[in-house]
Amino acid sequence: TEEELSRIHQYTRRPMAAEELYTFTVVLCDNEVDRDYERFSVEALQELAQLFLGKTGIFDHSPKAEYQSARIYDTYLEDAERLTEDGEPYTRLVAKAYLPRSEKTEQLILEIDSGIKKEVSVGCSMGRSVCSVCGAENGACGHVKGQMYGEKLCFMELKDPKDAYEWSFVAVPAQREAGVLKRFTQMDGGALLQKQAALGRKYLQELR
Numbered sequence: 516t517e518e519e520l521s522r523i524h525q526y527t528r529r530p531m532a533a534e535e536l537y538t539f540t541v542v543l544c545d546n547e548v549d550r551d552y553e554r555f556s557v558e559a560l561q562e563l564a565q566l567f568l569g570k571t572g573i574f575d576h577s578p579k580a581e582y583q584s585a586r587i588y589d590t591y592l593e594d595a596e597r598l599t600e601d602g603e604p605y606t607r608l609v610a611k612a613y614l615p616r617s618e619k620t621e622q623l624i625l626e627i628d629s630g631i632k633k634e635v636s637v638g639c640s641m642g643r644s645v646c647s648v649c650g651a652e653n654g655a656c657g658h659v660k661g662q663m664y665g666e667k668l669c670f671m672e673l674k675d676p677k678d679a680y681e682w683s684f685v686a687v688p689a690q691r692e693a694g695v696l697k698r699f700t701q702m703d704g705g706a707l708l709q710k711q712a713a714l715g716r717k718y719l720q721e722l723r
Contacts, residue, residue, distance in 0.1 A: 519538070519588070519589070519611070520533060520536075522588045522589050522611075523536065523538075523588045523613050525569070525588070526569055526586055526588060531615070534616070535615060535616055536613050536614070536615060536616060537613065537614050537615070537616050537620070537624050538611060538612065538613045539585075539611075539612055539627055539695055539696075540609060540610070540611050540612075540695070540696045541609070541610050541611075541612060541635055541682070541693075541694065541695045541696065542607050542608070542609055542610075542635075542692055542693050542694060542696060543563070543567060543590075543607075543608045543609070543610050543635065543637050543682055543693060544560065544563070544607070544608050544637050544690050544693055545560070545605065545606060545607035545608065545690060545692060545693070546560060546599055546603065546605065546606050546607075547599045547600060547605065547690070547691070547692065548599065548600045548601060548668070548670045549689045549690045549691065550689045550690075550691065551660070551689045552660035552661045552668075552669065552670040552671065553644070553660070553670060553671045553672075553673055553689075554599070554601075554670060554671075554672055554673065555608075555672075555673050556672050556673065556674050557592075557603075557606050558674065559641070559673055559674050559675065559676050560592055560606060560607075560608045561592060562675075562676045563608055563637075563639060563676050563679055564590040564591065564592060564608055565590070566639070566676060566678060566679035567587055567590055567608070567610060567637075567679045567682070568587060568588075568589075568590055569586065569587060569588070570586070570587050570679055570680070570681055570682060571583045571584075571585070571586050571587075571681055571682075572584050572585035572586065572587070572612055572614075572635075572681070572682050572683065572684065573681050573682075573683050573684075574683055574684050574685075575683055575684070575685055576636065576638055576681070576683045576685070577683075578681075584614060584620075584623055584684070585612040585613060585614040586612060586613060586614070587610045587611065587612050587682070588611055588612065588613055589610065589611040590608065590609065590610045590611070591608075591609055592606055592607070592608060592609070593606070593607050593608075593609050594606050595607070600668070601647065601668070601670075607692065609696070610682070627695055630695075632684050632695070633684075633694040633695045634684070634685055634686065634687065634688045634693065634694045635682055635683060635684055635685065635688060635693050635694050635695070636682070636683050636685045636688040636689060636690070636693060637679070637681075637682045637683075637693070638679070638680040638681045638682065638683065639676055639677075639678060639679040639680060640676065640677040640678045640679075640680070641673040641674065641675060641676050641677065642674065642675030642676065642677050643673075643674040643675045644671040644672065644673055644674070645671065645672045645674060646658050646669065646671060647667065647668065647669055647670045647671070647672060648664050648667050648669045
């Protein structure tokens with residue numbers, strides 16, 4: 516859309532035509548307990564949404580410029596009607612990214628569309644980590660991540676983000692649900708129902 520092109524043009528040297536660009540939507544992170552027994556607070560996700568604007572997508576967190584593949588031009592928080600492992604409403608940080616269409620990017624676009632390049636991981640700096648069992652900060656207690664204390668799982672809640680560096684395509688992300696979202700392009704049959712359901716959820720979210 517023209518609005519999306521306007522957002523993208525904040526990061527390009529010249530105006531780009533829609534047919535020159537490939538865009539996709541990706542879940543960067545959420546407030547679910549991940550494989551490392553850490554999670555982002557919802558407040559941290561809200562702050563990261565701003566910090567990740569304009570950040571580049573790379574591969575396997577490699578800082579080499581040759582691995583730059585895409586750039587984020589929009590971010591937003593999205594709620595799902597389910598609870599996290601810790602019993603809180605599930606919230607995720609979603610980003611829209613773009614890359615130019617060219618011979619060089621044809622393979623990456625094919626791998627994204629076919630679901631091969633899907634999982635992602637984020638690189639960021641957090642100011643605080645809080646123990647879910649006792650509330651101590653930055654490892655000041657003796658509780659061990661991943662252990663149960665009574666009925667309470669020990670994990671660290673990440674708060675107060677300081678910076679967002681990049682996001683990467685990886686094989687195995689710490690956050691289980693981080694990755695490229697499927698986009699329906701056929702507007703008939705089940706796909707139409709999917710779009711209608713998504714519009715309904717968006718409308719309810721705006722009402723809330």
